[in-house]
Amino acid sequence: MTSERRGALDRLAALLTGLGRPDPDPVELAELLWLAVRSERTPDGGPADRPDGRAAPGGPGPDGPSPGRRPEPAGPLLPLHLPVADPADGTAAAGTVATPSAPMLARPLDLQRALRPLKRRVPDPHRALLDEDATADRLAEALRGPAPVHWLPVLRPSTERWLSLRLVLDCGPTMALWRPLAREFALLLRQTGAFRQVGSARLTADGALTGAQPGPRVVTLLISDGMGPQWRPGPAGERWYRTLGALLRRGPVAVVQPLPERLWPLTALPAVPGVLAAPAAGVANAGYAFRPLEHPVGPGPVLPVLEADPEWLANWATLVGSSGGAEVVGAALRIGPVPTGTAGAPTADPTGLDAEELVRRFRAVASREAYTLAGLAALTTPALPVLRLLQRAAFARPRPQQLAELVVSGLLTERPGHQDRFDFRPGVRDLLVHTLPRSVTHQAVGLLIRVGEQIAARAGLVPNELAAIAATDTEGAPLTAETRPFALVSPAALGIVGLREPAAAPAAGTARIGPHGARAVLLALAPDRAGAAELRELVTALGNPEQVGMRPDHIWLGLDEVADFRRALRRAEQEADSILLVYLSGTPAGVEGLLGELLGRHPRLVLMLDLVGGAAPELSQPRVVMLRRPSDRSLAAVCNEVLRTGRFGGPPELDLRDFATELAERADPGVRLQVELPEPMLFTRNPAGQRYCYLGRAPGDDPAVDRFVADLGEEVWQLTDLAVATRQPGAVARCEVFVPLYEREYFRSSRCGREWAAFARRTDLSRGFVPVFGRPVGHLELPYTARQLNYRDQQYGDDYARLGLFGLPQQQYELAVHRIAARIVEVAERHRIPPGHPVGLAALPNAFR
Incomplete structure (x- = not known):
């Protein structure tokens, strides 16, 4: 290596060390140089100049922006707000945006490198590998002699x-x-x-x-x-x-x-x-x-x-x-045998302190980055995903500890029902804004633009984490939003993120896989018993009105019936008014001839290919292609899982592209999934948007019951994505767990008896019921069906069966609520009761009589 190159590497290593990083080793320097050559981009993110001095394609021309300067966005910028339920806030927005947030771990590669001392390998006592060279040498030596050749392969120990x-x-x-x-x-x-x-x-x-x-x-x-x-x-x-x-x-x-x-x-x-x-x-x-x-x-x-x-x-x-x-x-x-210290948190309650004292205390103990983040949060909405985006846009090296300092500072109060949404305590926001440097407040618009750039850059690459609202000029029902925006995005970036109209009906021209004009043709070549069962389950889901909702006579299924498949395909092409869905499963060589027949046959033909081994063929049709090994789950099995569970936090109906995104997240590790779907196609309902347990309670207002509903909802939300519903029409037909609250007034209500009967039509008493003993009631006073359940479960505490939930002391009550929530989650995950058809309660009998 010449002295000039060695000096350049030394300067590069010194530069990295000056940025606060540990001394790089030769492998890290080689990786950095390889990445720089491959990316061909300048430090500001623009294309690099060529060695001959000409600008690279797409780079700035002679009159373009200078390197290192952020180009000003062209055109108007649209603010993004967070939705709220309070009508007192702004209602000028008309479209929802599924928005990704920023990661909390800012240096994942460094964290992975920190674990290098644990990357040791040891001999595996259960496996051995064939030593090909040694085996060949042994065989060659054996062939030299005149005697018959008797040899064994040479094995060397494997490692793990x-x-x-x-x-x-x-x-x-x-x-x-x-x-x-x-x-x-x-x-x-x-x-x-x-x-x-x-x-x-x-x-x-x-x-x-x-x-x-x-x-x-x-x-x-x-x-x-x-x-x-x-x-x-x-x-x-x-x-x-x-x-x-x-x-x-x-x-x-x-x-x-x-x-x-x-x-x-x-x-x-x-x-x-x-x-x-x-x-x-x-x-x-x-x-x-x-x-x-x-x-x-x-x-x-x-x-x-x-x-x-x-x-x-x-x-x-x-x-x-x-x-x-x-x-x-x-x-x-x-660590001793028992915890030491106090039973409660040692921090003082900030409720009795004024805003000036709260800010003064926070400034005395907080880091400079945490205090700056608090001031930036005062310019917008203090929600956890928004704070992560702000932190990523404002700091060169964001760390989760900076965010933690702000959350536990006492400056914020948690919004009821939202553990990731906060409000500043009275007077705190104004003090923080006034303590910010004047340069920061003048650059607030630029900060919101940088947050919007982060959102656009991460759209489609990471799962969406919050539903934002964007002000548009389209027609539609107004949506209630926070008055302060948390980002500014361009219309082009908004198109990348994906703007959704709030109207329930699909837009004009949007394809619809539904009960009338759509057809489905499914063929599996050489399926095993499990694959055939999964395909039949997919056919059932396509015909289920609570899922896709196609007519059963519009769905054709074949197992190794290629000739019948061709006839069914021709008939489906003539009858399909909207979508023709074709599902093929097998090896690439086995379906190659059929794929050639499918290309260009129907204007809205959607291919779903489940290919075992080999490479994906070149196709021009809209398609979802899974490349997997024989041991991996089939595409039909993953489709069934997504249709059954849905996408948590998504819209009421899933677009086929959203559905394909869920497929990619649920598929087995190592499976490749190719998606090419150019136009929106509404595909299925989203059961995850309605996934909850139903609490059966006596009519009327009861403060103790209202408090239990709130406490139970908070505990269940912490454990999973279930929500607690009560007194909501149609909820009994869709809930996964039914929670009857045992009280005398509950069993005297005919409406409660019909709700019980509505859930009992979907299951039996051994599945889906989690009774709660609210107040003491005699065993013989209960209806016969209620006596069959274990409503005095000892796991909720020794006094629970004697006093009921509402008679317990505070500490025992909180422990019982937590255990009830854990039981609800366990029952929901174990039984997975499918949704039923909504039925009017008046048409059902009273299960208590």
């Missing part, structure tokens, strides 16, 4: 990844804010390739750890903010600490804390800095030595606590993975 990982998510009352962080962290760990497998488990607020127990060579990472009752004195804490003590004696365990280190003393995990030492690789926490830097700690096994940061994770990986033992700097605490 050293460790498996179990990721545990704390499901405490404050952890709903950090679910996006947990999802991103789980995906990052699965993509590293450092572990044999990555499992998951959940730590509930009552101290129970769900999921399989870890075996040998398993490390455990727990994502928790240390604020839940399972970390504090009480029954939940004692239960969890017994489990945690066993884990610390079994293998390596660490906590990933979303809050910054300066806030840890306010939690139930007040880890202190010190030096951690492990005698060998992979030893359990009980074998760690810990020497705190300041105050001594008591006896007990050590639990390391980490920030979600590459440097912290790298130190922990070195501690676990160094074969000769290691000493690293970190933070930890000793």
